[in-house]
Amino acid sequence: MTVSHIVGAAVARKEGRDKVTGAARYVDDMVLPGMIYGATVRSSVARGKIKKISFGSSVDWNEFVVVSAKDIPGKNCIALILDDQPCLAAEAVNHAEEPILLLAHPERHKLRKAVEAVSIEYEALPSIHTIEESEQKSAVIWGTDNTFKSYLVEKGDVDSVWKEAAHIVEGEYFTGAQEQLYIENNGVIAAFDEENGVTVWGSLQCPYYVHKALMVLCGLPDNKVRVVQMETGGAFGGKEEYPSMIAAHAALLARKSGKPVKIVYDRMEDMAATTKRHPSRTRHRTAVDRDGKILGGEIEFTIDGGAYATLSSVVLSRGTIHAGGPYYWPSARIRAKAVATNTPPHGAFRGFGAPQSLFAMERHMDRIAQVVGISPVEIRRRNFLKPGQATTTEQIIRENIHLDRLLDRALELSDYDAKKKRFAKENKTATRKKGIGIAAFLHGAGFTGSGERYLNSLVGVEASADGNVRVLVSSAEFGQGTNTVLCQIAAEALGLPYEDVAIARPDTTVVPNSGPTVASRTAMIVGKLVQSAAKGIQQTLAKRGVLKDDYTPEQFRAACREYVAAHGTLKSYARYGASGDVYWDDDKYRGEAYAAFAWAVYVAEVTVDLTAYSVTVDDFVALQEVGKVINPVLAAGQITGGVAQAIGFALYEKVVWQNGRMINNQMTNYIMPTSADLPPIRVFFEELGNVHGAHGAKGIGELPMDGPAPAIVNAVEDAIGVGFDSIPLLPEDLFEVLRDESLEKDVSSPMRGLA
C-alpha cells in the first residue's frame, strides 16, 4: 500500500469548486415542473384561542390552495422528543408567529397579499415572556408548572463546605437569545404522489429528523418518505429541528395541491419565526479556601425554552454538564431547568447550552479571583481539572490533558503578562482603556451520556466497478467540512488518493442513518465509522483473494472490477458500538458524559472607548486541544468562524423582544460582525489524540462558541474596573452603568455590583 498522509493535509474542500464558481445548487436554485409556492399565515398574538378565521374579499381565493390543521393526514405534531409542538395550530396559539394556515399559489409574488388578507380573531389569554414570569406561574402555559425538564447533579457533600470556607462568592449571570443568522434562509421543496409518498429537498442538517417527522405527520411508512439535503447555506444548529416544520408545511401543501411546492422564507420571517439560542440565567454560590481553591458550590442553571419543549431538554443537559467548566469541584450541586414562555421555541445553536453556562462559570472565576485577591490566571491554575480527577458528573479524566500548560502557552502567545502591566499603567490617563481577559473551557464531543448508544448510527462505504469509492452517510455538509474530512478519512483508510473518494448527497433512499449532523460528533464518531466501513471494503476484497496486502490504486480498481463483476455490488457498513468503559446513569445524571472533551484557553484583548461607550476586540488568541486535526485549513475555519459568531454573541447581537415577538428581525437592526469589526483571530492547535475518534479526532465545531464571550467581558472589566454579568453588552448597556461613574479619577478602584 502506498503511504498516504491525507488525514492531516489541507486538501481542498470537496464541493469547494462548485461553491466558488456559483454552480453549487441550493434549494432556492431548484425549480421543478409545475412547481407552485407556499406561504404561512402566522399568529399575531402571543397566546390565545382562535375564535374565527376569515378570508378577505380582496383576493380570489379560488386561485389558492389553503391548508389548515384539518388537512393533516397523520398526527398534528412535529415529531422530535415530546411531540408537543403542533404543525399547525388548530384551536389555540402559544406564541407569536405560530403557524396556523398555509397558502400556495403558482405566482410567488401573490402570496404576501394573500397572507395579509387572512384575518384571525383571537380570545387573548395572559402570556409570559421571561424566566422570572415563568417561574412565578402567573400563567401556566405548559404542563403543571411551566417546566419542560429539570436535572439535579450532586457530587460529594456540598452542604458541609460552607462552614469551612474562607470565602463564599455569589454571582448571577445572564445571556440573551441569539439568532443563528445563516445567510441562506430556511427553505424546502416538497412533492407528493400516492405511489411514492412524499419527497422533500431542503436546506437542513438532519435528513432523518425530517424523515421521522414526515412519517408521523403524514401517517406514511418509512419507504414512502424521502428526504434529500440540498447544498445548505449555513445552519449552526438553526437547521437541526426547524426544517421538520417547514418540510411538514410544504408536504401538506404538495399533498393537497398535487403539485411540487416550494417554501423559502424571507429574512424577516426566518428571524421572527424560527429558533434562536436559549436565553439563560445562571446563579453561582461557591465556597473557596484562603488560597482560592474551590471547596464546593451550588449552581442554578435556567434556560428559556419558549412555547414548546422541542430540544430544550437536551440543550439543558449539555449546559448542565458544562456548568462547572474545566475545574475540579470536590463537591457540587447543580440544579438545572428549562422553562416555558410564550415565545417561539428556542432551539439548537452551536454550543447548545454550553456557551450559556460557561459564560457564567468564566465570569464567576474572575469574581472569585477578586474576592480572594489573586489573579485571573492564578485562580484558574489552582482549580484546573487534572488527569485522574472527576468532573461534576464523576467522569474521570483519562486524557493526558494538562490545562496549566495550555494556559501557559496561551499567555505566551497573547503576551498576556506584559500587556496586562502596560494597560494598567497606560489606562490611568487614557479615555480609550485597554484590557485583557481569559477564558478556560471544555466542550464534550458527541451526544451526551447514553445518546450515541440510542442513535446507533450506521455508515456505509461503497466501491463501484471502476474502483470509485463513495461514502454513504446522512451527515450533512453545511460549511463545516463534513464532505471533505469524511472523504479524507476513507481515502486514508483505503490508501487511495483523495480525488478517488466521493461522498453521496444525503438522500434517505441512498444513505443509511449516520445520525444527525450536530453535537460536534461528525469527525469523531461518524469519522470513526467511515474508517471501519472503508476498512471493510479492503477486507472483503482481500478475503476474496482479489487484493493483496500491498496494493496500488490501479490494483484496487482492478480488484473492485473483478469483485463487482462476480458479486454485483461492493458495499461495507459499520455500526456504532459503545466502548465498554462509557457508563452513564440517566436518572442520577452521573457517569461518562462524553467520550472525549476538547479543551481550550482563549485570550481577548479589548479597547473600551469611554466617549463612545464602545468595546472593540483588538486581538484574539484561540488555543485548543482538539485531538487530531484532520484538515488544518478547515479546522482553523471552524475556530475563526465560531469566535466571530461568539464575538457577536458578546458585543453585537441583541434580540429585541416585544410581547414575545422579535421586533428587530432584519439584518439592518440585528447586527452581526462584518469584516471591519473583527480582530485578528489567531488560531493554535494542540493534538493529544483520543481513542474514540477517527485518527484521534475529537469534536471541534462548537468549542469556539463557548469561550470568547466571557474572555471579552473579563477583558472589559480589566480595562475599566467594572464587571458586567449580562450579554450582549452593547454601548447602551455600558452607558447605563458608566454614566454616573467618574472613571477618570481612579481606574484601579473596582466598582462591583453595578451590572
Added chain:
Amino acid sequence: MNSSPEESAKCEVSFIVNGEARKAFVHPMERLLDVLRNELGLTGAKEGCGEGECGSCSVLLDGLLVNSCLVPVAQATGASIITIEGISAHALMKPLQEAFLECGGAQCGICTPGMILAAVQLLEKKPEPALADIREGLAGNLCRCTGYMQIFEAVARATRQRAAK
C-alpha cells in the same frame, strides 16, 4: 419578496451578461436579482436579506458592485453585468476563485459569489490592498461561517499571485 409585476406592464430589457447579449421579457420594476435567477438561469447570485445588508446578491453592473436585490431591472437596461458565472468575463475572477478554494475562503458557500465579486471590485480599485483596505472593501458582504480570516487570506494570495506574474 418580489414586487407585484402585472403581466400587461412587462417589457423587453436587454443587457450584456458575462460578455453575452441577453434579453428578458419582464416588469421594469422586477429586481435584477430575480431576473438573473429566474429568467436567465444564473442562480449564483443569492438572496440573503432582500434589503441590501448582506451582499450575497452582489453583481458588477457596469463595473460597479451593486446589491442586485435593490436594483430594478429597468436600471440595468443596456448595462454590462458580471455575475459569478462569468469566469472568463473578468481577468480577476478565476484567480480569486482559486484563492478562495485554496485558503478556505468558502465554507457554506452562500456568501461566496457575492464576496468574490466584491473582491474583484476591490482589486480593480486597489491592485495591492493592505489588510485594512481588504477589511473595508469587503465590509458590505456578510459571511457567517469564516470569521473572514480565510477570506482576507484568499484576497491577499490572489494579490500576490497577480503581482508575481
